[in-house]
Amino acid sequence: xxxxxxxxxxxxxxxxxxxGMVWGILKPDQAYSDTENRYLASRPEFSWESLFSGSxxxxxxxxxxxxxxxxxxxxxxxxxxxxxxxxxxxxxVWLADDxxxxxxxxxxxxxxxxxxxxxxxxxxxLAYYVDSLGEDHVxxxxxxxxxxxxxxxxxxYSQVYDQSQYLDEIIAAAGTALQSAGLECxxxxxxxxxxxxxxxxxxEYIYYRTDHHWTTLGAYYAYCAWAKSMGFTxxxxxxxxxxxxxxxxxxxxxxxxxxxxxxxxxxxxDTEVKLTHNLTEETSGFYDWDALSTxxxxxxxxxGNDGLLEIDRIEEAEAGSAxxxxxxxxxxxxxxxxxxPYAMEHFDRIVVVDLRYMNMSLRQLASEYGVTDLLVLYxxxxxxxxxxxxxxxx
Amino acid sequence: MVFSSLLFLFRFLxxxxxxxxxxxxxxxxxxxxxxxxxFYAWGEPVYVVLMLFxxxxxxxxxxxxRRSLDAGRRGRAKIxxxxxxxxxxxxxxVFKYTDFIIGLVxxxxxxxxxxxxLPLPIGISFYTFQTxxxxxxxxxxxxxxxKNIIDFGAYVAMFPQLIAxxxxxxxxxxxxxxxxxxxxxxxxxxxALFMAGLGKKVxxxxxxxxxxxxxxxxPAAQLSAAAAWLGALAYGFQIYFDFSGYSDMARGLGxxxxxxxxxxxxxxxxxxxxxxxxxxxxxxxxxxxxEYVYIPLxxxxxxxxxxxxxxxxxxxxxxxxxxxxVNFFIWGLYFGVLLVMEKLFLLKWLKRCPRPVxxxxxxxxxxxxxxxxxxxxxxxxxxxxAAMLGAGGAVDSTALYLLRNYGVMLxxxxxxxxxxxxxxxxxxxxxxxxxxxQGMLWQLMFSAASIVLFVICTAYLVDATYNPFLYFRF
Numbered sequence: 022x023x024x025x026x027x028x029x030x031x032x033x034x035x036x037x038x039x040x041g042m043v044w045g046i047l048k049p050d051q052a053y054s055d056t057e058n059r060y061l062a063s064r065p066e067f068s069w070e071s072l073f074s075g076s077x078x079x080x081x082x083x084x085x086x087x088x089x090x091x092x093x094x095x096x097x098x099x100x101x102x103x104x105x106x107x108x109x110x111x112x113x114v115w116l117a118d119d120x121x122x123x124x125x126x127x128x129x130x131x132x133x134x135x136x137x138x139x140x141x142x143x144x145x146x147l148a149y150y151v152d153s154l155g156e157d158h159v160x161x162x163x164x165x166x167x168x169x170x171x172x173x174x175x176x177x178y179s180q181v182y183d184q185s186q187y188l189d190e191i192i193a194a195a196g197t198a199l200q201s202a203g204l205e206c207x208x209x210x211x212x213x214x215x216x217x218x219x220x221x222x223x224x225e226y227i228y229y230r231t232d233h234h235w236t237t238l239g240a241y242y243a244y245c246a247w248a249k250s251m252g253f254t255x256x257x258x259x260x261x262x263x264x265x266x267x268x269x270x271x272x273x274x275x276x277x278x279x280x281x282x283x284x285x286x287x288x289x290x291d292t293e294v295k296l297t298h299n300l301t302e303e304t305s306g307f308y309d310w311d312a313l314s315t316x317x318x319x320x321x322x323x324x325g326n327d328g329l330l331e332i333d334r335i336e337e338a339e340a341g342s343a344x345x346x347x348x349x350x351x352x353x354x355x356x357x358x359x360x361x362p363y364a365m366e367h368f369d370r371i372v373v374v375d376l377r378y379m380n381m382s383l384r385q386l387a388s389e390y391g392v393t394d395l396l397v398l399y400x401x402x403x404x405x406x407x408x409x410x411x412x413x414x415x
Numbered sequence: 416m417v418f419s420s421l422l423f424l425f426r427f428l429x430x431x432x433x434x435x436x437x438x439x440x441x442x443x444x445x446x447x448x449x450x451x452x453x454f455y456a457w458g459e460p461v462y463v464v465l466m467l468f469x470x471x472x473x474x475x476x477x478x479x480x481r482r483s484l485d486a487g488r489r490g491r492a493k494i495x496x497x498x499x500x501x502x503x504x505x506x507x508x509v510f511k512y513t514d515f516i517i518g519l520v521x522x523x524x525x526x527x528x529x530x531x532x533l534p535l536p537i538g539i540s541f542y543t544f545q546t547x548x549x550x551x552x553x554x555x556x557x558x559x560x561x562k563n564i565i566d567f568g569a570y571v572a573m574f575p576q577l578i579a580x581x582x583x584x585x586x587x588x589x590x591x592x593x594x595x596x597x598x599x600x601x602x603x604x605x606x607a608l609f610m611a612g613l614g615k616k617v618x619x620x621x622x623x624x625x626x627x628x629x630x631x632x633x634p635a636a637q638l639s640a641a642a643a644w645l646g647a648l649a650y651g652f653q654i655y656f657d658f659s660g661y662s663d664m665a666r667g668l669g670x671x672x673x674x675x676x677x678x679x680x681x682x683x684x685x686x687x688x689x690x691x692x693x694x695x696x697x698x699x700x701x702x703x704x705x706e707y708v709y710i711p712l713x714x715x716x717x718x719x720x721x722x723x724x725x726x727x728x729x730x731x732x733x734x735x736x737x738x739x740x741v742n743f744f745i746w747g748l749y750f751g752v753l754l755v756m757e758k759l760f761l762l763k764w765l766k767r768c769p770r771p772v773x774x775x776x777x778x779x780x781x782x783x784x785x786x787x788x789x790x791x792x793x794x795x796x797x798x799x800x801a802a803m804l805g806a807g808g809a810v811d812s813t814a815l816y817l818l819r820n821y822g823v824m825l826x827x828x829x830x831x832x833x834x835x836x837x838x839x840x841x842x843x844x845x846x847x848x849x850x851x852x853q854g855m856l857w858q859l860m861f862s863a864a865s866i867v868l869f870v871i872c873t874a875y876l877v878d879a880t881y882n883p884f885l886y887f888r889f
Binding site: 026027030033034035037038039042045073078082085089098099107108109110112177178179 | 422457602824827853854859865870877
């Protein structure tokens with residue numbers, strides 16, 4: 022004789038699977054995830070062709086997964102479970118000391134085909150720009166990621182790929198390219214020693230806890246190293262002003278648990294500038310304060326990433342003729358965004374190019390703008406893996 | 416479609432259960448058959464035709480075999496049986512082994528015959544073995560002929576065991592196919608098994624699989640012995656929890672629908688001989704080969720030499736059943752040789768030596784076995800064994816980091832591969848569930864545990880960065 026109690030687990034189970042189904046169907050689809058900075062999969066269009074090729078069913082599964090209700094909370098629950106299981110690393114993120122979430126970039130990022138291509142593109146481009154601008158006017162700054170500098174915070178026995186290996190390869194390739202272009206300068210001096218500059222301050226707040234970027238203080242130390250190598254006197258202190266104490270960055274968005282809110286500070290400069298975004302939209306000042314009230318607070322610097330950004334001083338528009346103006350071309354990823362306000366101390370004009378969103382010829386652009394100096398500034402990892410670096414050679 | 420997916424848990428399963436239980440009993444096999452076709456076609460929209468073909472072949476052959484037997488024409492029945500076996504093995508041969516055989520021929524004769532590169536239909540090794548078992552069972556008189564193609568189709572395509580076993584022989588479910596009794600208590604037992612299987616697959620196998628991936632991603636020449644052995648151990652746990660998890664889910668779903676599928680894994684890692692290991696590992700496959708290959712070849716009835724030959728034949732076949740690649744062949748042969756040795760003398764010794772020694776020998780045997788099994792994609796096999804023997808040093812920081820990161824997981828896996836958890840479950844059930852194990856407190860505890868497990872599994876599936884299907888080669 023069966024007892025009625027046997028229905029309890031049965032009804033529980035059915036409630037879970039039916040509940041999940043009904044909830045998933047009723048929940049309106051979301052096009053974009055602010056926290057993951059990506060478009061979520063949408064309901065695939067049915068066609069017989071896509072059905073037989075298998076793409077329809079695959080897309081449908083991604084759709085169910087991406088649109089699952091309370092996605093971020095589920096991901097957070099998973100991370101917490103991982104922590105409870107004593108994991109030191111989850112989803113290639115180290116759960117490090119002092120509430121740091123540190124991305125573990127694999128060796129393959131730096132040893133793959135793309136990394137090799139980008140190394141050679143940069144070497145060739147350096148030969149070209151050293152030839153046209155002079156060796157004192159060309160610099161490369163490849164920022165190490167936090168795993169390189171904050172090793173003391175990593176879990177014990179962590180295996181960290183040493184990004185300097187890749188940097189050394191680039192320097193060697195650049196040396197060869199310069200030599201075969203008949204230039205007498207060595208490659209060594211073109212590269213800013215960002216790693217050493219940051220290591221000297223590794224106890225300070227130079228990387229965000231929950232984001233892959235360096236903080237403005239980290240950018241300042243790298244800036245000092247760059248300025249000295251250019252023969253400038255760097256501004257004496259970082260001049261930081263705190264603008265947000267509630268920043269949760271991209272690394273946190275992978276995990277939705279762990280870490281601690283970051284503080285965003287900006288360089289509090291007196292220099293008044295006008296920003297021209299992609300030749301059309303004008304704004305004033307280095308900072309887009311509206312970004313602080315969104316999820317992507319890092320976009321406060323320069324208003325995010327534009328393909329082409331011109332930065333001009335407002336008060337000095339009349340001074341000097343165009344010919345003696347110093348114009349810095351920065352080819353960069355988002356690591357440069359907090360760095361550029363410091364660099365502006367030494368130039369009349371800065372032209373910022375983000376190759377991911379820019380398709381003009383860089384050489385032509387450099388000559389049209391009367392560029393006098395070049396800085397290539399990327400995080401080492403982004404440089405090694407970015408598929409648009411080839412545009413550096415055009 | 417796989418069980419460990421949001422689509423299965425939150426779309427397919429609720430819909431199929433609803434349809435299954437609202438239709439009259441006579442229609443349930445039809446719901447099962449057509450539902451299973453959708454389940455299969457979801458992942459194999461084209462090859463579903465192949466499965467239907469195999470179904471139709473054995474349905475008609477079974478019918479013809481029975482009719483010939485009834486008419487006293489054994490010769491005709493035998494021809495029909497051979498035809499069925501040839502067609503099924505032909506399907507397997509064409510879709511699974513063509514590239515492999517051409518590769519071997521090319522290598523041996525220096526030719527360059529192009530390989531067609533046909534993708535392997537999911538589950539083909541499982542369902543062809545099942546349909547063959549039907550024709551053979553009918554021929555031997557071990558099973559009645561199935562007169563309804565929908566019922567037969569439901570047996571072949573039955574989604575719980577379709578893509579990763581257990582390999583259910585026709586005679587095992589023949590009765591339940593036409594006369595089974597679903598019930599809430601059977602359903603509740605099914606939930607327990609399904610939850611256990613889901614947890615094994617999603618929480619244990621996928622997690623420890625990341626450890627094996629971390630090891631196998633490193634060049635074998637750089638591995639320390641500790642890292643190499645930890646890698647093999649992680650792989651052993653991954654494949655065990657993945658495979659037995661699938662079997663548990665299959666058996667659980669079967670119970671929900673009123674079917675009793677056979678036990679497929681019985682704590683193989685506690686075995687104290689390789690012979691015992693293979694009685695506990697993938698039992699339904701071992702049974703299949705014993706019933707349909709080993710015994711027909713004469714088994715142990717024709718002298719020792721013939722028995723050794725039969726063991727080696729069965730194990731070479733078992734090897735390449737797992738995949739069309741040389742390492743699986745070597746893997747099968749390796750176990751064949753070990754089994755022959757045990758048969759000849761080793762088993763006697765093992766019985767006499769202390770239990771931990773016998774266990775250690777067996778554990779080393781399957782660890783080395785998994786290292787052979789895993790070296791499929793590359794020629795890394797030999798360097799990996801060199802690393803296991805200490806070519807890359809004894810211990811390095813990689814090994815220490817693996818222990819640091821996966822230590823808790825390893826302990827859980829070790830506990831999970833013994834009967835401890837199950838015994839605990841039974842004991843608690845007896846303690847709080849009363850004489851019939853259905854007391855209110857027990858049901859509430861069981862339901863709460865199901866919710867927790869289900870919610871955590873869902874979290875891992877929503878964040879599914881790693882959820883492999885390991886049997887695509889089988």
